[in-house]
Amino acid sequence: MIDTSEAYRRRDRKLRRAAAKALGQDRLSDSDYVGWLIDVKRREISGSSWRQYRCAAAYVLEQTGEAERLRFAERLRSARPIAAADRKALLPRTSAKKAKHLPLGDVERLIVVTIASRSPLRDVLIAYLQAATLTGLRPCEWPSVEVRQAGDEVVLTVENAKANDVRAHSLKRTLIYRGLTPRLLRALNTWIAAVREAGADYPSLQKRLGDALYAQGKSAFPRRKKRPTLYTPRHQFAANAKARYASGSDRANGLAIVAALLGHSTDATASHHYARPLLGKGRTYPIPSAAPDEVRLVRTVFAAKFAKFEQAKATALDRRSIGLR
Known part of the structure:
Protein backbone atom coordinates (compact mmCIF):
# COMPACT_ATOMS: atom_id res chain seq x y z
CA MET A 1 0.00 0.00 0.00
CA ILE A 2 1.36 3.42 -0.98
CA ASP A 3 1.93 5.85 1.87
CA THR A 4 0.63 9.04 0.25
CA SER A 5 1.91 11.36 2.97
CA GLU A 6 5.44 9.97 2.72
CA ALA A 7 5.31 10.18 -1.08
CA TYR A 8 4.31 13.83 -0.76
CA ARG A 9 7.22 14.48 1.60
CA ARG A 10 9.72 12.81 -0.73
CA ARG A 11 8.48 14.82 -3.68
CA ASP A 12 8.56 18.03 -1.64
CA ARG A 13 12.18 17.39 -0.60
CA LYS A 14 13.19 16.88 -4.23
CA LEU A 15 11.39 20.05 -5.28
CA ARG A 16 13.01 22.08 -2.50
CA ARG A 17 16.46 20.85 -3.53
CA ALA A 18 15.73 21.80 -7.14
CA ALA A 19 14.48 25.23 -6.10
CA ALA A 20 17.50 25.88 -3.88
CA LYS A 21 19.85 24.93 -6.71
CA ALA A 22 18.00 27.05 -9.27
CA LEU A 23 17.90 30.07 -6.97
CA GLY A 24 21.45 29.63 -5.69
CA GLN A 25 20.38 29.48 -2.05
CA ASP A 26 21.69 27.38 0.81
CA ARG A 27 18.68 28.00 3.04
CA LEU A 28 15.47 28.25 1.06
CA SER A 29 12.62 30.27 2.54
CA ASP A 30 9.01 29.16 2.08
CA SER A 31 8.33 32.39 0.21
CA ASP A 32 11.09 31.77 -2.35
CA TYR A 33 10.11 28.11 -2.66
CA VAL A 34 6.45 28.81 -3.38
CA GLY A 35 7.37 31.66 -5.71
CA TRP A 36 9.70 29.38 -7.67
CA LEU A 37 7.05 26.68 -7.94
CA ILE A 38 4.39 29.05 -9.24
CA ASP A 39 6.50 31.40 -11.36
CA VAL A 40 9.03 28.94 -12.78
CA LYS A 41 8.18 25.27 -12.36
CA ARG A 42 4.52 25.64 -13.26
CA ARG A 43 5.53 27.09 -16.63
CA GLU A 44 7.65 24.07 -17.49
CA ILE A 45 5.42 21.10 -16.74
CA SER A 46 2.10 19.62 -17.80
CA GLY A 47 -1.11 20.25 -15.94
CA SER A 48 -1.17 16.78 -14.39
CA SER A 49 2.41 17.10 -13.16
CA TRP A 50 1.69 20.52 -11.72
CA ARG A 51 -1.29 19.17 -9.77
CA GLN A 52 0.92 16.47 -8.23
CA TYR A 53 3.68 18.93 -7.34
CA ARG A 54 1.17 21.42 -5.99
CA CYS A 55 -0.50 18.83 -3.77
CA ALA A 56 2.82 17.60 -2.38
CA ALA A 57 4.20 21.03 -1.55
CA ALA A 58 0.92 22.32 -0.12
CA TYR A 59 0.45 19.19 2.00
CA VAL A 60 3.87 19.57 3.65
CA LEU A 61 3.29 23.27 4.31
CA GLU A 62 -0.08 22.55 5.91
CA GLN A 63 1.25 19.95 8.34
CA THR A 64 2.79 22.53 10.70
CA GLY A 65 -0.47 24.41 11.16
CA GLU A 66 1.42 27.71 11.19
CA ALA A 67 -0.60 30.62 9.85
CA GLU A 68 2.07 31.87 7.46
CA ARG A 69 2.71 28.42 5.99
CA LEU A 70 -1.02 27.85 5.64
CA ARG A 71 -1.22 31.04 3.59
CA PHE A 72 1.57 29.79 1.34
CA ALA A 73 -0.26 26.47 0.94
CA GLU A 74 -3.46 28.30 0.04
CA ARG A 75 -1.57 30.34 -2.55
CA LEU A 76 -0.23 27.13 -4.06
CA ARG A 77 -3.58 25.39 -4.18
CA SER A 78 -5.14 28.39 -5.93
CA ALA A 79 -2.49 28.35 -8.68
CA ARG A 80 -4.11 26.61 -11.63
CA PRO A 81 -2.16 24.63 -14.25
CA ILE A 82 -1.08 26.52 -17.36
CA ALA A 83 -2.39 25.19 -20.66
CA ALA A 84 0.20 23.80 -23.07
CA ALA A 85 -0.47 26.50 -25.67
CA ASP A 86 -0.06 29.22 -23.06
CA ARG A 87 3.17 27.68 -21.75
CA LYS A 88 4.67 27.87 -25.24
CA ALA A 89 3.73 31.53 -25.47
CA LEU A 90 5.44 32.43 -22.20
CA LEU A 91 8.78 34.18 -22.39
CA PRO A 92 11.71 31.95 -21.40
CA ARG A 93 12.59 33.70 -18.16
CA THR A 94 13.69 30.88 -15.90
CA SER A 95 17.08 31.01 -14.19
CA ALA A 96 18.64 29.20 -17.14
CA LYS A 305 39.35 25.81 5.05
CA PHE A 306 42.04 27.98 3.50
CA ALA A 307 44.10 27.90 6.72
CA LYS A 308 43.95 24.09 6.76
CA PHE A 309 45.05 23.99 3.14
CA GLU A 310 47.99 26.31 3.84
CA GLN A 311 48.99 24.23 6.86
CA ALA A 312 48.88 21.02 4.83
CA LYS A 313 50.93 22.63 2.07
CA ALA A 314 53.53 23.87 4.56
CA THR A 315 53.75 20.42 6.14
CA ALA A 316 54.28 18.83 2.73
CA LEU A 317 57.05 21.31 1.93
CA ASP A 318 58.73 20.64 5.28
CA ARG A 319 58.63 16.91 4.69
CA ARG A 320 60.04 17.35 1.21
CA SER A 321 62.86 19.58 2.48
CA ILE A 322 64.10 16.88 4.86
CA GLY A 323 63.73 14.12 2.30
CA LEU A 324 60.56 12.49 3.65
CA ARG A 325 57.77 11.24 1.43
Whole structure:
Protein backbone atom coordinates (compact mmCIF):
# COMPACT_ATOMS: atom_id res chain seq x y z
CA MET A 1 0.00 0.00 0.00
CA ILE A 2 1.36 3.42 -0.98
CA ASP A 3 1.93 5.85 1.87
CA THR A 4 0.63 9.04 0.25
CA SER A 5 1.91 11.36 2.97
CA GLU A 6 5.44 9.97 2.72
CA ALA A 7 5.31 10.18 -1.08
CA TYR A 8 4.31 13.83 -0.76
CA ARG A 9 7.22 14.48 1.60
CA ARG A 10 9.72 12.81 -0.73
CA ARG A 11 8.48 14.82 -3.68
CA ASP A 12 8.56 18.03 -1.64
CA ARG A 13 12.18 17.39 -0.60
CA LYS A 14 13.19 16.88 -4.23
CA LEU A 15 11.39 20.05 -5.28
CA ARG A 16 13.01 22.08 -2.50
CA ARG A 17 16.46 20.85 -3.53
CA ALA A 18 15.73 21.80 -7.14
CA ALA A 19 14.48 25.23 -6.10
CA ALA A 20 17.50 25.88 -3.88
CA LYS A 21 19.85 24.93 -6.71
CA ALA A 22 18.00 27.05 -9.27
CA LEU A 23 17.90 30.07 -6.97
CA GLY A 24 21.45 29.63 -5.69
CA GLN A 25 20.38 29.48 -2.05
CA ASP A 26 21.69 27.38 0.81
CA ARG A 27 18.68 28.00 3.04
CA LEU A 28 15.47 28.25 1.06
CA SER A 29 12.62 30.27 2.54
CA ASP A 30 9.01 29.16 2.08
CA SER A 31 8.33 32.39 0.21
CA ASP A 32 11.09 31.77 -2.35
CA TYR A 33 10.11 28.11 -2.66
CA VAL A 34 6.45 28.81 -3.38
CA GLY A 35 7.37 31.66 -5.71
CA TRP A 36 9.70 29.38 -7.67
CA LEU A 37 7.05 26.68 -7.94
CA ILE A 38 4.39 29.05 -9.24
CA ASP A 39 6.50 31.40 -11.36
CA VAL A 40 9.03 28.94 -12.78
CA LYS A 41 8.18 25.27 -12.36
CA ARG A 42 4.52 25.64 -13.26
CA ARG A 43 5.53 27.09 -16.63
CA GLU A 44 7.65 24.07 -17.49
CA ILE A 45 5.42 21.10 -16.74
CA SER A 46 2.10 19.62 -17.80
CA GLY A 47 -1.11 20.25 -15.94
CA SER A 48 -1.17 16.78 -14.39
CA SER A 49 2.41 17.10 -13.16
CA TRP A 50 1.69 20.52 -11.72
CA ARG A 51 -1.29 19.17 -9.77
CA GLN A 52 0.92 16.47 -8.23
CA TYR A 53 3.68 18.93 -7.34
CA ARG A 54 1.17 21.42 -5.99
CA CYS A 55 -0.50 18.83 -3.77
CA ALA A 56 2.82 17.60 -2.38
CA ALA A 57 4.20 21.03 -1.55
CA ALA A 58 0.92 22.32 -0.12
CA TYR A 59 0.45 19.19 2.00
CA VAL A 60 3.87 19.57 3.65
CA LEU A 61 3.29 23.27 4.31
CA GLU A 62 -0.08 22.55 5.91
CA GLN A 63 1.25 19.95 8.34
CA THR A 64 2.79 22.53 10.70
CA GLY A 65 -0.47 24.41 11.16
CA GLU A 66 1.42 27.71 11.19
CA ALA A 67 -0.60 30.62 9.85
CA GLU A 68 2.07 31.87 7.46
CA ARG A 69 2.71 28.42 5.99
CA LEU A 70 -1.02 27.85 5.64
CA ARG A 71 -1.22 31.04 3.59
CA PHE A 72 1.57 29.79 1.34
CA ALA A 73 -0.26 26.47 0.94
CA GLU A 74 -3.46 28.30 0.04
CA ARG A 75 -1.57 30.34 -2.55
CA LEU A 76 -0.23 27.13 -4.06
CA ARG A 77 -3.58 25.39 -4.18
CA SER A 78 -5.14 28.39 -5.93
CA ALA A 79 -2.49 28.35 -8.68
CA ARG A 80 -4.11 26.61 -11.63
CA PRO A 81 -2.16 24.63 -14.25
CA ILE A 82 -1.08 26.52 -17.36
CA ALA A 83 -2.39 25.19 -20.66
CA ALA A 84 0.20 23.80 -23.07
CA ALA A 85 -0.47 26.50 -25.67
CA ASP A 86 -0.06 29.22 -23.06
CA ARG A 87 3.17 27.68 -21.75
CA LYS A 88 4.67 27.87 -25.24
CA ALA A 89 3.73 31.53 -25.47
CA LEU A 90 5.44 32.43 -22.20
CA LEU A 91 8.78 34.18 -22.39
CA PRO A 92 11.71 31.95 -21.40
CA ARG A 93 12.59 33.70 -18.16
CA THR A 94 13.69 30.88 -15.90
CA SER A 95 17.08 31.01 -14.19
CA ALA A 96 18.64 29.20 -17.14
CA LYS A 97 17.85 32.24 -19.28
CA LYS A 98 19.20 34.83 -16.84
CA ALA A 99 22.62 36.37 -17.33
CA LYS A 100 24.91 36.04 -14.32
CA HIS A 101 27.33 38.78 -15.32
CA LEU A 102 27.09 42.24 -16.85
CA PRO A 103 30.48 43.82 -17.60
CA LEU A 104 30.74 47.57 -17.87
CA GLY A 105 30.74 47.43 -21.67
CA ASP A 106 27.37 45.67 -21.58
CA VAL A 107 26.01 48.23 -19.11
CA GLU A 108 27.05 51.01 -21.46
CA ARG A 109 25.50 49.20 -24.42
CA LEU A 110 22.23 48.81 -22.51
CA ILE A 111 22.27 52.50 -21.62
CA VAL A 112 22.75 53.50 -25.27
CA VAL A 113 19.90 51.24 -26.41
CA THR A 114 17.64 52.45 -23.60
CA ILE A 115 18.32 56.10 -24.41
CA ALA A 116 17.23 55.43 -27.99
CA SER A 117 14.07 53.63 -26.88
CA ARG A 118 10.64 55.08 -26.23
CA SER A 119 10.25 53.36 -22.89
CA PRO A 120 8.49 55.56 -20.31
CA LEU A 121 10.91 54.08 -17.76
CA ARG A 122 13.96 55.05 -19.80
CA ASP A 123 15.56 57.45 -17.31
CA VAL A 124 14.71 55.31 -14.30
CA LEU A 125 16.10 52.15 -15.91
CA ILE A 126 19.36 53.89 -16.81
CA ALA A 127 19.71 55.15 -13.24
CA TYR A 128 18.97 51.67 -11.88
CA LEU A 129 21.56 49.98 -14.09
CA GLN A 130 24.25 52.36 -12.88
CA ALA A 131 23.22 52.34 -9.22
CA ALA A 132 22.79 48.56 -9.02
CA THR A 133 26.10 47.87 -10.76
CA LEU A 134 27.78 50.34 -8.42
CA THR A 135 26.35 48.89 -5.20
CA GLY A 136 25.34 45.26 -5.78
CA LEU A 137 22.12 45.70 -3.82
CA ARG A 138 19.29 43.22 -4.17
CA PRO A 139 16.34 44.86 -5.94
CA CYS A 140 14.17 44.49 -2.84
CA GLU A 141 16.68 46.30 -0.60
CA TRP A 142 16.51 49.76 -2.17
CA PRO A 143 13.59 51.15 -0.11
CA SER A 144 15.75 50.87 3.03
CA VAL A 145 18.78 52.73 1.66
CA GLU A 146 20.23 55.73 3.47
CA VAL A 147 22.97 57.88 1.94
CA ARG A 148 25.34 60.22 3.76
CA GLN A 149 27.90 62.41 2.03
CA ALA A 150 30.82 64.25 3.61
CA GLY A 151 33.30 65.78 1.22
CA ASP A 152 34.31 63.18 -1.34
CA GLU A 153 33.11 60.28 0.85
CA VAL A 154 29.71 58.73 0.23
CA VAL A 155 28.42 56.20 2.78
CA LEU A 156 25.50 53.99 1.84
CA THR A 157 23.68 52.02 4.55
CA VAL A 158 21.14 49.34 3.65
CA GLU A 159 19.07 46.82 5.57
CA ASN A 160 20.08 43.27 4.67
CA ALA A 161 17.12 41.56 3.01
CA LYS A 162 17.87 38.17 4.55
CA ALA A 163 18.86 39.29 8.03
CA ASN A 164 16.07 37.17 9.56
CA ASP A 165 17.10 34.03 7.70
CA VAL A 166 20.48 33.44 9.41
CA ARG A 167 22.06 34.44 6.13
CA ALA A 168 23.27 37.97 6.81
CA HIS A 169 26.14 39.15 8.99
CA SER A 170 23.92 41.78 10.68
CA LEU A 171 20.73 43.76 10.22
CA LYS A 172 22.46 46.34 8.02
CA ARG A 173 25.54 46.67 5.88
CA THR A 174 27.65 49.66 4.92
CA LEU A 175 29.29 50.55 1.61
CA ILE A 176 31.88 53.33 1.68
CA TYR A 177 32.86 55.16 -1.52
CA ARG A 178 35.48 57.82 -2.05
CA GLY A 179 35.71 60.05 -5.09
CA LEU A 180 32.55 59.00 -6.92
CA THR A 181 32.13 60.80 -10.21
CA PRO A 182 29.27 63.32 -10.44
CA ARG A 183 27.66 61.08 -13.08
CA LEU A 184 27.51 58.04 -10.82
CA LEU A 185 26.43 60.07 -7.81
CA ARG A 186 23.65 61.62 -9.88
CA ALA A 187 22.50 58.18 -11.07
CA LEU A 188 22.48 56.87 -7.49
CA ASN A 189 20.43 59.80 -6.23
CA THR A 190 18.06 59.64 -9.21
CA TRP A 191 17.30 55.98 -8.59
CA ILE A 192 16.85 56.42 -4.84
CA ALA A 193 14.49 59.33 -5.50
CA ALA A 194 12.46 57.13 -7.86
CA VAL A 195 12.24 54.41 -5.21
CA ARG A 196 11.05 56.86 -2.58
CA GLU A 197 8.55 58.41 -4.94
CA ALA A 198 7.10 54.96 -5.66
CA GLY A 199 6.60 54.33 -1.94
CA ALA A 200 4.21 51.45 -1.36
CA ASP A 201 4.01 50.91 -5.12
CA TYR A 202 7.69 50.00 -5.33
CA PRO A 203 6.95 46.29 -6.03
CA SER A 204 4.97 47.43 -9.08
CA LEU A 205 7.84 49.66 -10.20
CA GLN A 206 10.24 46.76 -9.71
CA LYS A 207 8.07 44.49 -11.88
CA ARG A 208 7.74 47.07 -14.66
CA LEU A 209 11.44 47.82 -14.52
CA GLY A 210 12.26 44.13 -14.85
CA ASP A 211 10.05 43.89 -17.92
CA ALA A 212 11.68 47.00 -19.40
CA LEU A 213 15.16 45.62 -18.78
CA TYR A 214 14.23 42.34 -20.44
CA ALA A 215 13.01 44.21 -23.51
CA GLN A 216 16.09 46.43 -23.71
CA GLY A 217 18.36 43.43 -23.17
CA LYS A 218 16.71 41.68 -26.07
CA SER A 219 17.35 44.72 -28.28
CA ALA A 220 20.91 45.22 -27.08
CA PHE A 221 21.97 41.56 -27.29
CA PRO A 222 19.65 39.88 -29.82
CA ARG A 223 21.85 36.82 -30.34
CA ARG A 224 22.41 36.00 -26.69
CA LYS A 225 20.43 33.25 -25.04
CA LYS A 226 20.77 34.75 -21.57
CA ARG A 227 19.26 38.14 -20.75
CA PRO A 228 20.16 40.53 -17.94
CA THR A 229 17.67 40.81 -15.10
CA LEU A 230 17.39 43.21 -12.17
CA TYR A 231 19.54 40.78 -10.17
CA THR A 232 22.34 40.51 -12.75
CA PRO A 233 24.18 43.66 -11.56
CA ARG A 234 24.52 42.06 -8.11
CA HIS A 235 26.29 39.07 -9.65
CA GLN A 236 28.61 41.41 -11.53
CA PHE A 237 29.26 43.45 -8.39
CA ALA A 238 30.27 40.24 -6.60
CA ALA A 239 32.69 39.38 -9.41
CA ASN A 240 34.15 42.89 -9.34
CA ALA A 241 34.57 42.80 -5.56
CA LYS A 242 36.20 39.37 -5.65
CA ALA A 243 38.59 40.53 -8.37
CA ARG A 244 39.49 43.56 -6.24
CA TYR A 245 39.76 42.01 -2.79
CA ALA A 246 40.05 38.23 -3.12
CA SER A 247 42.52 37.70 -5.96
CA GLY A 248 45.71 38.44 -4.05
CA SER A 249 47.75 36.59 -1.46
CA ASP A 250 45.34 37.37 1.40
CA ARG A 251 42.38 35.74 -0.28
CA ALA A 252 40.73 34.61 2.94
CA ASN A 253 40.50 38.14 4.35
CA GLY A 254 39.46 39.42 0.94
CA LEU A 255 36.50 37.05 0.79
CA ALA A 256 35.38 38.25 4.22
CA ILE A 257 35.34 41.81 2.84
CA VAL A 258 33.32 40.65 -0.16
CA ALA A 259 30.85 38.89 2.15
CA ALA A 260 30.47 42.05 4.23
CA LEU A 261 29.75 44.12 1.11
CA LEU A 262 27.15 41.61 -0.09
CA GLY A 263 25.54 41.21 3.33
CA HIS A 264 26.40 37.52 3.67
CA SER A 265 26.95 35.78 6.98
CA THR A 266 29.73 33.58 5.63
CA ASP A 267 32.63 34.23 3.29
CA ALA A 268 31.86 30.99 1.42
CA THR A 269 28.55 32.11 -0.13
CA ALA A 270 29.97 34.42 -2.77
CA SER A 271 32.51 31.76 -3.77
CA HIS A 272 29.82 29.17 -4.42
CA HIS A 273 26.90 31.13 -5.84
CA TYR A 274 28.11 34.25 -7.61
CA ALA A 275 30.10 35.12 -10.71
CA ARG A 276 33.79 34.25 -10.73
CA PRO A 277 36.41 36.96 -10.09
CA LEU A 278 37.69 36.46 -13.64
CA LEU A 279 34.47 38.12 -14.81
CA GLY A 280 35.31 41.15 -12.68
CA LYS A 281 38.56 41.94 -14.45
CA GLY A 282 38.84 44.99 -16.67
CA ARG A 283 36.93 48.24 -16.41
CA THR A 284 34.50 48.51 -13.51
CA TYR A 285 32.69 51.10 -11.49
CA PRO A 286 34.44 52.04 -8.21
CA ILE A 287 34.42 49.21 -5.66
CA PRO A 288 33.39 50.34 -2.16
CA SER A 289 35.15 49.63 1.10
CA ALA A 290 33.42 47.66 3.85
CA ALA A 291 33.01 48.68 7.47
CA PRO A 292 35.70 46.83 9.50
CA ASP A 293 33.20 45.90 12.23
CA GLU A 294 31.00 44.18 9.65
CA VAL A 295 33.94 42.30 8.16
CA ARG A 296 34.68 40.90 11.62
CA LEU A 297 31.10 39.66 11.91
CA VAL A 298 31.42 37.43 8.86
CA ARG A 299 31.68 33.76 9.73
CA THR A 300 34.97 32.80 8.14
CA VAL A 301 34.07 29.40 6.75
CA PHE A 302 36.35 29.75 3.77
CA ALA A 303 39.12 31.19 5.91
CA ALA A 304 39.14 28.07 8.09
CA LYS A 305 39.35 25.81 5.05
CA PHE A 306 42.04 27.98 3.50
CA ALA A 307 44.10 27.90 6.72
CA LYS A 308 43.95 24.09 6.76
CA PHE A 309 45.05 23.99 3.14
CA GLU A 310 47.99 26.31 3.84
CA GLN A 311 48.99 24.23 6.86
CA ALA A 312 48.88 21.02 4.83
CA LYS A 313 50.93 22.63 2.07
CA ALA A 314 53.53 23.87 4.56
CA THR A 315 53.75 20.42 6.14
CA ALA A 316 54.28 18.83 2.73
CA LEU A 317 57.05 21.31 1.93
CA ASP A 318 58.73 20.64 5.28
CA ARG A 319 58.63 16.91 4.69
CA ARG A 320 60.04 17.35 1.21
CA SER A 321 62.86 19.58 2.48
CA ILE A 322 64.10 16.88 4.86
CA GLY A 323 63.73 14.12 2.30
CA LEU A 324 60.56 12.49 3.65
CA ARG A 325 57.77 11.24 1.43
